Amino acid sequence: MSEALLIDELRAVVGERGVVVDANDLENYNVDWRHMFKGRARCAVLPRSTSEVAQVVRLCAGKGISIVPYGGNTGLSGGATPDGSGSQVVLSLARMNAIRDIDALGETMEVEAGCILQTAQEAATQAGLMLPISLAAEGSARIGGLLSTNAGGTNVLRYGMSRTRVLGLEVVTADGEIVSGLRRLRKDNAGYDWKQLFIGAEGTLGIITAAVLQLAPQSCHRVTALLAVPTPDAALKVLRAARQHIGETLNAFELMSGAALELVARHQGLKTPLAASEWFVLVEASSCLAGLRDAVEGLFATVLEEGDATDGVIAESERQEGELWLLRESITEAESREGRSLKHDVSVPIAGIPAFLREADAAVAQAFPGSRVNAFGHAGDGNIHYNVIVSPAADGHALNMLVHDLVVRHGGSISAEHGIGQYRVSELQRCRAPSELRLAGRIKRALDPAGTMNPGKVMPLISQAD
Numbered sequence: 218m219s220e221a222l223l224i225d226e227l228r229a230v231v232g233e234r235g236v237v238v239d240a241n242d243l244e245n246y247n248v249d250w251r252h253m254f255k256g257r258a259r260c261a262v263l264p265r266s267t268s269e270v271a272q273v274v275r276l277c278a279g280k281g282i283s284i285v286p287y288g289g290n291t292g293l294s295g296g297a298t299p300d301g302s303g304s305q306v307v308l309s310l311a312r313m314n315a316i317r318d319i320d321a322l323g324e325t326m327e328v329e330a331g332c333i334l335q336t337a338q339e340a341a342t343q344a345g346l347m348l349p350i351s352l353a354a355e356g357s358a359r360i361g362g363l364l365s366t367n368a369g370g371t372n373v374l375r376y377g378m379s380r381t382r383v384l385g386l387e388v389v390t391a392d393g394e395i396v397s398g399l400r401r402l403r404k405d406n407a408g409y410d411w412k413q414l415f416i417g418a419e420g421t422l423g424i425i426t427a428a429v430l431q432l433a434p435q436s437c438h439r440v441t442a443l444l445a446v447p448t449p450d451a452a453l454k455v456l457r458a459a460r461q462h463i464g465e466t467l468n469a470f471e472l473m474s475g476a477a478l479e480l481v482a483r484h485q486g487l488k489t490p491l492a493a494s495e496w497f498v499l500v501e502a503s504s505c506l507a508g509l510r511d512a513v514e515g516l517f518a519t520v521l522e523e524g525d526a527t528d529g530v531i532a533e534s535e536r537q538e539g540e541l542w543l544l545r546e547s548i549t550e551a552e553s554r555e556g557r558s559l560k561h562d563v564s565v566p567i568a569g570i571p572a573f574l575r576e577a578d579a580a581v582a583q584a585f586p587g588s589r590v591n592a593f594g595h596a597g598d599g600n601i602h603y604n605v606i607v608s609p610a611a612d613g614h615a616l617n618m619l620v621h622d623l624v625v626r627h628g629g630s631i632s633a634e635h636g637i638g639q640y641r642v643s644e645l646q647r648c649r650a651p652s653e654l655r656l657a658g659r660i661k662r663a664l665d666p667a668g669t670m671n672p673g674k675v676m677p678l679i680s681q682a683d
């Protein structure tokens with residue numbers, strides 16, 4: 218079949234402007250946010266409705282053409298980047314961005330997969346509610362991408378991963394069938410909860426086209442504070458004290474090394490309002506009950522007296538809160554300007570964080586002299602971004618294995634929130650139990666028997682006989 222015929226057929230479904238073929242215009246689709254992975258898309262297709270997604274999938278499936286789903290392209294594992302063959306079709310959800318409904322009493326939002334997270338957050342706020350998924354890429358990441366990666370972010374501690382927000386899902390399966398489970402029920406035990414398979418599947422099982430999200434009530438008071446702490450052990454003592462003083466009002470507990478904030482100062486010109494320290498923690502709490510600020514001040518007094526914190530500041534205004542958060546949210550961008558960095562998005566049981574960091578620092582310094590560790594992350598969830606800035610010549614695979622082996626020894630995960638994409642496929646095979654990998658393969662073959670949904674992501678290309 219000629220290429221021109223395929224493009225004509227796709228245009229017949231999604232309209233003239235819905236198919237991108239120009240090499241320059243395809244550049245955005247060919248490379249990931251970090252410019253680590255470069256592929257070559259055959260074309261990009263932008264459907265306007267679930268029915269058009271289904272037609273595109275059927276058309277491609279009928280010709281054995283692979284599809285790479287594409288959201289905001291902020292993923293950090295190369296999941297939305299096509300391979301270099303020039304044969305894969307990128308399917309962008311960008312034109313499906315409607316917020317279909319907000320139910321203020323039921324606290325739900327029905328939203329299409331292409332809606333940008335920040336737009337959805339703003340709509341929830343306007344309705345007097347909040348959408349508690351928050352990450353530095355929220356101005357670009359789209360709902361379908363967030364759910365497909367089961368994104369984490371800065372308030373998982375209180376509100377859970379993206380998965381926990383999903384009440385209902387609509388997907389297009391690999392053979393092009395629309396499966397709509399857009400129920401807004403908090404309780405629904407009628408049969409298998411199939412939507413969980415598509416959440417976190419990184420586009421390898423089907424395409425998410427819409428979702429019903431559980432919103433949350435807005436908080437009346439919010440307190441944001443930055444503390445300097447001498448060590449990760451001390452940071453965990455602050456976490457324990459925070460749980461005792463302010464309990465479930467704790468939204469975020471973010472650990473940042475002094476080195477991470479030096480990168481932010483160097484590349485973004487943002488100054489930390491406290492004297493230099495080896496480590497910092499950013500704490501946010503919110504509640505509708507009175508007395509939250511007093512409770513945080515009580516926490517401050519306790520941890521300063523115990524020596525678990527050496528200094529601290531509580532934001533006095535929304536502007537100051539924003540400034541403290543900007544420090545945290547600028548780390549990824551600052552790191553990307555520093556040179557080559559190898560990301561390790563790891564989690565370990567919370568109590569194991571200090572030992573993991575000590576052991577990893579020692580092992581990395583010994584095996585990769587001259588490298589610099591940029592460690593920060595969602596310590597309240599046990600999730601550390603153990604990123605290492607290395608020379609262009611460094612053996613990245615050896616470094617990844619070294620860090621991941623330690624993670625496994627600590628009972629941790631080699632991806633806490635960014636997913637596997639194409640970046641960690643071989644490491645997942647190495648670090649996960651064969652029985653878990655076999656089960657994953659059975660799910661993949663059951664839902665995508667022809668292997669056309671984002672092949673080579675999450676797991677190696679598998680023959681149907683495997």
Ligand code: FAD
Nearest residue numbers: 288289290291292296359361362363365369370420425634
């Ligand atoms: P994309 O990058 O476009 O796609 C991600 C994956 O989902 C790909 O495999 C793609 O094929 C698939 N996909 C996309 N849309 C669909 C769909 N509709 N149906 C099926 N599959 C689909 N992540 C965190 O978890 N926590 C953080 O704190 C965090 N901070 C970040 C900060 C910065 C500055 C940046 C750049 C990224 C950060 N990320 C973080 C990573 C990223 O933002 C998340 O992974 C996000 O969920 C990706 O959304 P996206 O729309 O950009 O998806």
Ligand code: MLT
Nearest residue numbers: 353546549560594602604
């Ligand atoms: C973040 O939490 O800012 C990102 O998930 C981390 C990263 O860029 O490694």
Ligand code: ZN
Nearest residue numbers: 370594602634
């Ligand atoms: Zn993160």
